[in-house]
Amino acid sequence: MKLLRKIGFPISLVYGLVVYIRNMIFDRGIFRSLSYGTSTICVGNLSVGGTGKTPMIEYLIELLKENSQLAVLSRGYGRKSHGYLKAVPSTTVEQIGDEPFQIYKKYPQVTVVVDAHRRHGISLLEAQENPDLILLDDAFQHRKVTPTFSILLTAYGQLYVDDWYLPTGNLRDSKREAKRANLIVVTKCPTNLRLEDQEEIIKKLNPLNHQKVLFSSLVYDTVLQGEGDTLNLGALRNKKVLLVTGIANPEPLVTYLKEASVSLEHLEFGDHHFFTEKEIRSFSSKELILTTEKDFVRLQGKVANLYYIRIKHRFIGDGRQQLAKALESL
Incomplete structure (x- = not known):
């Protein structure tokens, strides 16, 4: 490289x-x-x-x-749609992209829209949402x-x-x-x-x-989030953990987990990667799968024993x- x-x-x-x-x-x-x-x-x-x-x-x-009254305007990188699109309860991650979808699910009171043309997006937000x-x-x-x-x-x-x-x-x-x-x-x-x-x-x-x-x-949070349940990070020390990432730089997360004495196998994909059925089948049988919040919204409902680790600025x-x-x- x-x-x-x-x-x-x-x-x-x-x-x-x-x-x-x-x-x-x-x-x-x-x-x-x-x-x-x-x-x-x-x-x-x-x-x-x-x-x-x-x-x-x-x-x-x-x-x-x-x-x-806030609104978020994103390009919606990697989405499988075009033009201006506002997130609503029926919106899928494929329609608006992983990061906007993550933000909308976490903050449903915030208007989240995607539009590659920022001027067009702002104009419609002002006209329709008045944030x-x-x-x-x-x-x-x-x-x-x-x-x-x-x-x-x-x-x-x-x-x-x-x-x-x-x-x-x-x-x-x-x-x-x-x-x-x-x-x-x-x-x-x-x-x-x-x-x-x-x-x-x-x-x-x-x-x-x-x-x-x-x-x-x-x-990084010490409590892992799953579909309907949580798991303390310390509980991973006696489990076989597969870390699946599709982000730009997973090294800080890998370092954090190793410093927390978590023994893991790391499966790394490119940023904003949309996982294929074949890829999901290849790792879905693992005992515990850990991923990032951005990857979780692309894998949710497709993989059992799936958890993600939250991250925030301090x-x-x-x-x-x-x-x-x-x-x-x-």
């Missing part, structure tokens, strides 16, 4: 040039970026791979749901919309400033575009990240005067208070 990335360096130069020209066209006003009457919060990143976007959307829902606030999932690189507030995520140990364009690196947008963020969150940090290390990262990111940099860890220091204060005016 590393060799292929190195061989792809000339392609990454062409990709970077295309990204530069595209951003320049928007910056100069040749292509218009529209603002809307409804406040919007964009959550996204500059790279491909997991930085914790969906857990951040859920964190914002928890933070804002009491005082605002107070729209959360734009994975929309940082979509320049056709100017959000009210932008949150840029970058993973600890994989900072965008240290990365390079696809396919040699993981960047899908220019590092310079970080200037459009109101808030930069360094995710997946060690829970005991020292102040000195935080200051070193801030220095490396070199934020603008108006930008804040916050730090968060991804925290801000380090006074990050939660700083985030809440930054969003007060929306």
